[in-house]
Amino acid sequence: xxxxxxxxxxxxxxxxxGTPKPGNVDRRRDLEDLRFEHFLAGTxxxxxxxxxxxxxxxxxxxxxxxxxxxxxxxxxxxxxGALLLLVPLVRAAAEDLSPPVVESVxxxxxxADAAAFYSAFERVDVFVSEPPAEMEPxxxxxxxxxxxxxxERGLTLLDVxxxxxxxxxxxxxxxxxxxxxxxxxxxxxxxxxxxxxxxxAVFLSLLAxxxxxxxxxxxxxxxxxxxxxxxxxxxERDAVRTDREAVESFADELVERGINPGTTADVTAAGLxxxxxxxxxxx
Amino acid sequence: xxxxxxxxxxxxxxxxxGTPKPGNVDRRRDLEDLRFEHFLAGTxxxxxxxxxxxxxxxxxxxxxxxxxxxxxxxxxxxxxGALLLLVPLVRAAAEDLSPPVVESVxxxxxxADAAAFYSAFERVDVFVSEPPAEMEPxxxxxxxxxxxxxxERGLTLLDVxxxxxxxxxxxxxxxxxxxxxxxxxxxxxxxxxxxxxxxxAVFLSLLAxxxxxxxxxxxxxxxxxxxxxxxxxxxERDAVRTDREAVESFADELVERGINPGTTADVTAAGLxxxxxxxxxxx
Numbered sequence: 001x002x003x004x005x006x007x008x009x010x011x012x013x014x015x016x017x018g019t020p021k022p023g024n025v026d027r028r029r030d031l032e033d034l035r036f037e038h039f040l041a042g043t044x045x046x047x048x049x050x051x052x053x054x055x056x057x058x059x060x061x062x063x064x065x066x067x068x069x070x071x072x073x074x075x076x077x078x079x080x081g082a083l084l085l086l087v088p089l090v091r092a093a094a095e096d097l098s099p100p101v102v103e104s105v106x107x108x109x110x111x112a113d114a115a116a117f118y119s120a121f122e123r124v125d126v127f128v129s130e131p132p133a134e135m136e137p138x139x140x141x142x143x144x145x146x147x148x149x150x151x152e153r154g155l156t157l158l159d160v161x162x163x164x165x166x167x168x169x170x171x172x173x174x175x176x177x178x179x180x181x182x183x184x185x186x187x188x189x190x191x192x193x194x195x196x197x198x199x200x201a202v203f204l205s206l207l208a209x210x211x212x213x214x215x216x217x218x219x220x221x222x223x224x225x226x227x228x229x230x231x232x233x234x235x236e237r238d239a240v241r242t243d244r245e246a247v248e249s250f251a252d253e254l255v256e257r258g259i260n261p262g263t264t265a266d267v268t269a270a271g272l273x274x275x276x277x278x279x280x281x282x283x
Numbered sequence: 284x285x286x287x288x289x290x291x292x293x294x295x296x297x298x299x300x301g302t303p304k305p306g307n308v309d310r311r312r313d314l315e316d317l318r319f320e321h322f323l324a325g326t327x328x329x330x331x332x333x334x335x336x337x338x339x340x341x342x343x344x345x346x347x348x349x350x351x352x353x354x355x356x357x358x359x360x361x362x363x364g365a366l367l368l369l370v371p372l373v374r375a376a377a378e379d380l381s382p383p384v385v386e387s388v389x390x391x392x393x394x395a396d397a398a399a400f401y402s403a404f405e406r407v408d409v410f411v412s413e414p415p416a417e418m419e420p421x422x423x424x425x426x427x428x429x430x431x432x433x434x435e436r437g438l439t440l441l442d443v444x445x446x447x448x449x450x451x452x453x454x455x456x457x458x459x460x461x462x463x464x465x466x467x468x469x470x471x472x473x474x475x476x477x478x479x480x481x482x483x484a485v486f487l488s489l490l491a492x493x494x495x496x497x498x499x500x501x502x503x504x505x506x507x508x509x510x511x512x513x514x515x516x517x518x519e520r521d522a523v524r525t526d527r528e529a530v531e532s533f534a535d536e537l538v539e540r541g542i543n544p545g546t547t548a549d550v551t552a553a554g555l556x557x558x559x560x561x562x563x564x565x566x
Contacts, residue, residue, distance in 0.1 A: 002355065006327050013296075013323040027310045027319065036310065037478045040296040041566040044289050047330075072285065073566050195320045283324040283356050 004093035004277060005050035008086045011272035012043040012079055014283070015265055018199025020240070020247045022207070022231065023215075023254035023261045026200075031255065038075025045069030046083060053090040059105065060113030060157055063087045064120040071124040080126050081170045081214075081266035084161075085181060088174075089273055097277050099177040106174050109157035115147045117157050129217045135163065169213040169263045173270070180206065184271020189280035193241060198281065201240040203268045204247065208232035212261035219259055227259060287376035287560060288333035291369045294555035295326040295362055297566070298548055301482025303523070303530045305490070305514065306498075306537035306544045310479075314538065321358025328352030329366060336373040342388065343396025343440055346370045347403040354407040363409050364453045364497075364549035367444075368464060371457070372556055380560050382460040389457050392440035398430045400440050412500045418446065452496040452546045456553065463489065467554020472563035476524060481564065484523040486551045487530065491515035495544035502542055510542060 002010065016039040019026035025036055049066025053059070066083045092102040122143040131139045137149035138160070150160070164171035173181055184202050191198040208231040211224035230250060234240075239247045254260070275281035285293065299322040302309035308319055332349025336342065349366045375385040405426040414422045420432035421443070433443070447454035456464055467485050474481040491514040494507035513533060517523075522530045537543075558564035 002327060006330060010324055010327045013327070014320060017319060017323060035477060035479070036300060037297060037566050040300060041293055044285060044293045044296070047289060194318060196318070283320050 002276070003051075003054060004090045004097075005047065005054045007093075007276040008050045008090050008273050009043050009046060010283070011086065011269050011276055012039070012046065012082060014195055014199050014272050014276075015082065015203075015269040016040075016043075018196050018203055018268070020244070020251040021200050021203050021265065021268075022247065022251040023227070023259045024203075024265050026251070027196075028248075029251060029255050031260065034075045034078070038073045039078045041073035042070040042075070042078035045072045046079065049083070050086065050090055053087045054094050056091070056094060058113055058116075059088055059091060059109050060116030062091070063113075064116040064123070067120040068123045077124045077126050079266075079269070080120075080124060081263060082269040084170050085173055085178070085266055085270035086273055089178065089181065089270060089277075093277050097274060099179075099182060103177050106158050106161075111151055111154060111156055113157035114150050114155055114160045115144070117160065118142070118146050118150065119144045127214065127218065129167070138163075167213060167216070169210060170266050172213075173267065178270065180209070180267050181270035181274055184267055185274035185278065185280065188271055188275040189278075195281055195283045197240060199268060199272060200247070201235070201238065202271060203264060204231050204235045204240060206267055206271075207261055207264045208235040212264045214262040215259055223259065227254065227261060285559070286334075286337060287373045287380075288330065288337045290376075290559040291333045291373050291556050292326050292329060293566070294369065294552050294559055295322070295329065295365060297478055297482050297555050297559075298365065298486075298552040299323075299326075301479050301486055301551065303527070303534040304483050304486050304548065304551075305530065305534040306510070306542045307486075307548050309483075309534070311531075312534060312538055314543065317358045317361070321356045322361045324356035325353040325358070325361035328355045329362065332366070333369065333373055336370045337377050339374065339377060341396055341399075342371055342374060342392050343399030345374070346396075347399040347406070350403040351406045360407045360409050362549075362552070363403075363407060364546060365552040367453050368456055368461070368549055368553035369556055372461065372464065372553060372560075376560050380557060382462075382465060386460050389441050389444075394434055394437060394439055396440035397433050397438055397443045398427070400443065401425070401429050401433065402427045410497065410501065412450070421446075450496060450500070452493060453549050456550065461553065463492070463550050464553035464557055467550060468557035468561065468563065471554055471558040472561075478564055478566045480523060482551065482555060483530070484518070484521065485554060486547060487514050487518045487523060489550055489554075490544055490547045491518040495547045497545040498542055506542065510537065510544060 017027050046066045049062050052062035070079050088105045092105050121140045138146050161171040161174045187202045188198050191201050211228040216224035300310050329349045332345050335345035353362050371388045375388050404423045421429050444454040444457040470485045471481050474484050494511040499507035
């Protein structure tokens, strides 16, 4: 019997190993400076932070600890967004892994959790957009320097993330009861094939549902929409199983173009965790 | 900073992800009922047993716990042999990861450790050969039923493994001061390329050095020698880096023929652990 922290680690591994996963690192593909081995080391590094969450620690410090461990490899950011979903889910799983419980976990976050979240940005280089002018004092790139502004405004971690919606679909999970994470788990349960085939197919279906917000930030909304439409074409005909070549070639193309749907990968990891924890996905 | 138990888990992941690794599961290849995902889940399952070893528990119970967790997936035996090397190495690392210390760890094993080793065989189906007639009461396939015979003869775990040499190169490490594991670590340090390229290259070099004992048990010594000779040809010209196609095609051929150099993979994992622990291999 795996613990919730162990299932979260396994979810991170099944996410990165799901193949083909267009635009992301998978069993066949590395990005230039971000390789499969960095995700393996990143996963091992998350252990203590995830265990903190499992043992009921506050979300912010558990997240910061998980990120610090994850960052102990040379690839840079591998799983920051995934951990922002997994930490509250693991914390909920210690009680009951249901939308209401995870909602109460995120609603229970404090200003101190927000401060830890900001500190986590000092651990690793995360891609973020320019904030609007009025949010400049709270730019996450300021790291711990933003904490006084945070405290002055009395913002909790949920408040901080809510300010990122729309535009960041990891943050959106926090304000929408982890809707897509739970949906992903249902799809993983009902998909066909091995755990890794399911991981790839569900990634594609999530990318089909909504343009990836990391792609939108890095390449603009039009590109994000194009990628999503093409994922929808492939997903509708279950191409991971029926026309793998087409998915492989889409994957190669996105890597070539430097288009990395990382937010969709984060939600996939969250879905894998829920599915493992509920024992609807067997490995 | 990863703990020894975490480095051991990372070693297991880097071992399975080293590609191409002829005859074994790697990033590109699954065997029929033994797939990459089983190694990922197996690795996550080893955590508690490895932590026991790190905390100074006796080798036998730590090994049995690691195997029990590893077996919590549907692929069957993924890392039994690797754990038989990693558990004493992790235990040594808590003090000093050197040949004399790991020798003293294995020399300190008891009849109780041997009993736990036999019990571990009840956790998972491990390929073993027919024992000689006089060893029949101690056939590992008897599992815990062999414990009375073990106790009667007063055999420690080191005694049991010593009886497997020659013919089992995991056991040979126990009686030879983990010679090849430490050699593998040196090679990993001096090899070129990414951690996963090094993992593949060092696997090939180990296979070149000695015919794989699992292959010899399953397919006979001639086949094991042939595989080793061909690995030597590839290894001499550093084909993982200079002629990857040739290694890929050798890998496909061995998978096709059902030839699985699993013992060499076990020693590779042990070498990866030593290299990570000594910080001569960076990820």
